[in-house]
Amino acid sequence: MKVNQLNIKKDMSVSELIEQFDNSGVLGAGRVARASNLLVNMINDEDMDIFMSLAGPMVPGGLRNIVAGLIREKRIKVLITSGANITHDLLEAFGGKHYRDLGDNDEELNDAGIGRIADVYTRSDDFEVFESEIIKIFKTISNKLDNNGDNGIISIQRLLKEVGLLIDDENSILKLAAENDVFIFAPGLIDSMFGLQLWMFTQDNKLIVDAVGDMHYLSDLVFESEKIGAIMLGGGLPKHYTLASNLLKGGIDAGIQITMDRPETGSLSGAPLQEAKSWSKAKQGSNLETVIGDVTIIFPLILADALNRIDD
Amino acid sequence: MKVNQLNIKKDMSVSELIEQFDNSGVLGAGRVARASNLLVNMINDEDMDIFMSLAGPMVPGGLRNIVAGLIREKRIKVLITSGANITHDLLEAFGGKHYRDLGDNDEELNDAGIGRIADVYTRSDDFEVFESEIIKIFKTISNKLDNNGDNGIISIQRLLKEVGLLIDDENSILKLAAENDVFIFAPGLIDSMFGLQLWMFTQDNKLIVDAVGDMHYLSDLVFESEKIGAIMLGGGLPKHYTLASNLLKGGIDAGIQITMDRPETGSLSGAPLQEAKSWSKAKQGSNLETVIGDVTIIFPLILADALNRIDD
Amino acid sequence: MKVNQLNIKKDMSVSELIEQFDNSGVLGAGRVARASNLLVNMINDEDMDIFMSLAGPMVPGGLRNIVAGLIREKRIKVLITSGANITHDLLEAFGGKHYRDLGDNDEELNDAGIGRIADVYTRSDDFEVFESEIIKIFKTISNKLDNNGDNGIISIQRLLKEVGLLIDDENSILKLAAENDVFIFAPGLIDSMFGLQLWMFTQDNKLIVDAVGDMHYLSDLVFESEKIGAIMLGGGLPKHYTLASNLLKGGIDAGIQITMDRPETGSLSGAPLQEAKSWSKAKQGSNLETVIGDVTIIFPLILADALNRIDD
C-alpha cells in the first residue's frame, strides 16, 4: 500500500485533515488517523462500554470541558483518574481558576502563593475556597452515612458520587458523572489536596474511606459490559487500573493510548499496549493503538474528528 | 570553572569513575556526580531522614536487593511504592522468580502463561503460589484484627507491616521494613495483584482497608524528622505522595530524582524538582538534583559510589 | 490570565481547533497555538524571508507535497535538508513510491528488497530507477560544466538547482525550487543514496562538488534579507546550518522548531531555541517557539490553520 503525500490547503475541517493523515498512514500522522478511526468504532459500537483513564494535569491543562462533555453525553461509562484531577475539577466548581503566564521562578511563585504545573498556575486563594467548601461537603456526607447505618464507611467511588451530587457547577466532572451514572474511580485519591482535606476532616469526624470496596462496583461494570474499549490519556495509576480491572474478563477489546513516555524503562506508563495481551489485560486480536504525543494536542484533535463520524 | 576531560583507564573503581564525572561536571555525567554527592550528604546528615519513592518495575527489574539492603541498614526511613512492587516482592518471597529472554510475541506469551514487562517476564505458576500464600496471610491478619477489637479496619501501611511480619524470606522488602521500623506506604496498593487478592478475600471475610488512615502515621513521620531528603526513583503516585506529604512542613530539604519522563506535558513524573518549591513541597534553598536516565543503571551506579563515602 | 477550558464540538475547522488551543494557552496545546500564530506572523511579514530546515524522513513520511507547495507559492526562500530527503524527492520524481504495512522483520524485508524507515518502506526496484536516472542527469550536468569552463567544479546548492531543472515531475521539491528561485542547501548531501551515486559517477567522470562554495550564496541570502524567520522541522545538521548561517548577521528574528528530542544531552537537535541567543544565532528579543511533538502531525496542523490567516 502506498503512502499518499499530505495535501494541506485553506479552509480545511479537522476531519479533512485527519483524512489526509489516513491517506498517508505512516509515522505520527498515521497513528493519529488510526486512533481516530478506532475512537469512532468504539463509540459507534453499541455493545462496547468505554473506560477512560486520565493522568497528568488534564483538568488544569484545559481538558475538563472535554471530559465533562463525554460524560454528559454518556459516551464513557467509567472514568479512572487521579486525586489531582478531582481536586482541580472541584477547584473550578467552587469558582477557582487555572492561570497562565505567571513566570518560572519557583521561589518567587511560592512567595506569591502560586503553585506551578509546567506553564499552568494555581492560586492559594482558590485553594482556600476549595478547602472550606470541601469540608462542608464532607460534613454533609458524614452525616448522611451516619443516618444510613453505614457505620461511617464508604468506598472511594461512592464518596466521589456523593460529592458530585452536592456540587452546583453544571460543568463539573464530578457532578455530571453523579447525575449520568458514570462511575469515577480514583484508587490513589488520598494522594491529593482532596485527600489531605479528607484526612484533616477524619481527625475530628467519622469517615472511613474503604480502599478495597470499589473493586466490587468495578468488577460488576466489567462483567456487565459485553465489550470494553479503553481510552488512556497519559499513563500512571489510572492506565494501570483501567487495564488491570479488565483482567477479570480476559482484557479490553480495544484500546487507545496517548503518551509521551518511553517503553524501555519497563514502566507501564510508556509500555506498548501489545504487552497487555500477555497479561490478559487486552484480548488476543484486540485493536490497540498508541499515539506518541502531548494529550492536550492529540486528544482534542482526534475527538474533533470523531464527533463528525459517530452515529447519533 | 573548567570542564575537565574524562580520564578512563583500566582497573577503575566505581568511585574513581564518579570522581571523573565530578571533574567534568557537565551534561549527564555532571548530573550523576552531583546526585551521588547529594546522596552521600543526605545519608551522612544525622538529622536527615530519607524518604524513598519507587515506581516502575523496580523489583522485577533487579532492584529488590538494593532496596532491601537500604532498609536492613536503616538508611531510609520511609518507602513509598506501588502495589506492583509489593506484589513482586512477595512473589519472590514465596519462591517465585522473574525471568528473561522469553520472546516478544505477547499472544504466544499469554498462551504460555507468561506475563511481560518490557524484557522481564513472570510465570502464572509463581502467581498461583503468591495467591494461595497471600490469602493465608490475610486470614491471619483478619483474625488478629478481630481479636484486637479493631473492627476489621486497618490502614494500608499497617496492613503491609502485618504482612511483613508473617513473611519468612530474609530478603523481603516487606519483612525487613516490618522488622526495622521502616514505614512502607502504598497509597495505590489496591491497583495490583495484591489488591485484587485483597478484594477477593474481603468478599467472604471482614477486612476494611482504610485509605485515609496512613496520613496520620505519615504526618507524624514528617513532623518528627528534623530534615527530610527524598530519593525518587521513577515518577508516578510514589513521587507525588513523597513530595505532597512534605507539604505539611514546608517541603523536603534535599531531593534526588531519576527519571526518563519529559517535563513538557506537565505530568509530575517528568517535572523538574524546582517546581516543587512553588508548592512548598521542596524548601526554598533546598538542594535538588535530577538525572535523566534509566533507574536500573543510574541508581546502582550512584549507590555503589556513595557506599564508599558515607560515614559508618 | 486564565486558562480557558477547550471546547470541542462537531464540524470544527482546523482554525477553530487552534483557536481553542489559543484560548487554553498552556501545555502542548498552548505551544501549538503560539507556533501557529508565529507562523502566520512570519509569512505575513513582507520584510521577512523564511528559512526552512527539514530533517528526518519527511519526504517518505508524507510531507513532500507540503514542502513543494510552500516552494511553489514562494512562501519560503531557503530549504535546508538532508541528502536523504533529496534522494526520496527524486525517487518519487522518477516514478517510485513509498509504501506501508509491509511488516517488521528486517531480515525478511532485506530478502525482499525492501528498506524500512519505522513504518515507511521503499523498494529496491524504485531505487534502481533512481540510480539510472540520476546518473543520466549527472552526465548532463557534467557536460554543461565542461562547456561553461567551470573546470568541473560546482557547489552543492548549484548542483541541486541543475538537477531540479532536469526533472519532469511538477511536484518535485527540487524542480519547484529550481524554477521558483528557492535555494536548497544540503551540507551533508554526500551522506545519502544521492551522494553514493555521485561518488560512483565521479569515479569515471569529472564532477567536483565544492563543499565550501555554498557559503557564498548563503551569506548573500542572509545579508539580503531584512529579517529572517526559521521553521525548523526536526533537528540535526539542517537545524544547525539554519541557525549557524544566521550567525553572520546576529541571528534569526523569529523561529519555530518542532522536535521530539530532549534538551539534556546537549545535542542541538533537542536544544531550546533560547540557547541560540547566547551564540548570536537568534537575536535578542526574537520570538522563538518550540512544540514537542511528531512533525508529521504538528506541522500539517499548524500550516492548515495558518493558511486561513495569511494575507494573500
Add this chain to the structure above:
Amino acid sequence: MKVNQLNIKKDMSVSELIEQFDNSGVLGAGRVARASNLLVNMINDEDMDIFMSLAGPMVPGGLRNIVAGLIREKRIKVLITSGANITHDLLEAFGGKHYRDLGDNDEELNDAGIGRIADVYTRSDDFEVFESEIIKIFKTISNKLDNNGDNGIISIQRLLKEVGLLIDDENSILKLAAENDVFIFAPGLIDSMFGLQLWMFTQDNKLIVDAVGDMHYLSDLVFESEKIGAIMLGGGLPKHYTLASNLLKGGIDAGIQITMDRPETGSLSGAPLQEAKSWSKAKQGSNLETVIGDVTIIFPLILADALNRIDD
C-alpha cells in the same frame, strides 16, 4: 533464565558493577551489560575494524580525552563526527577551554561573549584564538597543495589529516588520528565554526574542499576490513554515514548505539539498529545493541569495564 537481583556493596570496581548488571540482564542495566560485552568482543576480534561515530557536544562534554585515547591505542580505525566536535578539539588544542556554571540567561551570556551548550559554556576569547590559528593552518595547507600540483583541491578527510599534522597538542583528536593512521570523516564539516573559517579563507585563497572525494578512501577502508564493528555515540549525520558506508559490503558485523532519541518519528538518530538490516547496512545475524541513555554517562561506564577485559 532468571533475573538475578543486583548486589551493590562497598569498594566495587566498575567491572564488578557491570557484572551485576549482566547477572540481572534486564531493562537498562541489561542493555549496558550487553553493550559492554559486545564492546569487548569487538575490540578483541583481530579481524574487526571499529568505526566510531560521534554526534552531539561530546568534545565540549568531556569525551575528548576518551576518543583521543582510543585513537592513540589504535582501538578504532575510523572516526566519523561533526564539524562542531572538530572545532572544539581544535579550540582546546589552541589553548581554549570549556566552562561550567555560568548561568542560563542566554541574552546575558551573549552580552558577555559566552556561548551555551546546555550546561557547557565557551568564551569568545577562545574562539578568537581558534580563528587566527586555524587560518594560519589553512594557509600552510593551501601552499602545500599548490606545490603538490593538487590544483587546490582536497577532500575533507585529507584536509583534516593535514590539519592534524600541524597541531602541537598531544591530546588532540585530529593530531593523534593523523599520526596513528586513524581516518576522520566529517561529511557535514562545513556546518561549523571550522567550516565558517574555511569559507572566509577561500574568499581570498585557493582551497577547494571536495565533498565527494572521501568516499574513495572510505570505500577502500570498508573493503579492506574483514569485519566492521560500529560504535555509534549519538545519532545524526555521523550515525547515518557510519551505517551507509557499510552498505557497500552488506552492512556492519556488529554495532552498539547509545542514544536518547525516540524511534517513532522515523528519524535515524533514534531508529532501532535492527532497521539497518533491511537496508543491508547491518548484516543478517549481526550482533546489535542499543542503550537508551546519555552518552557522557554510558560510554565511560562501559569503556571502563571493557578496558579490564580486552586482550593486550
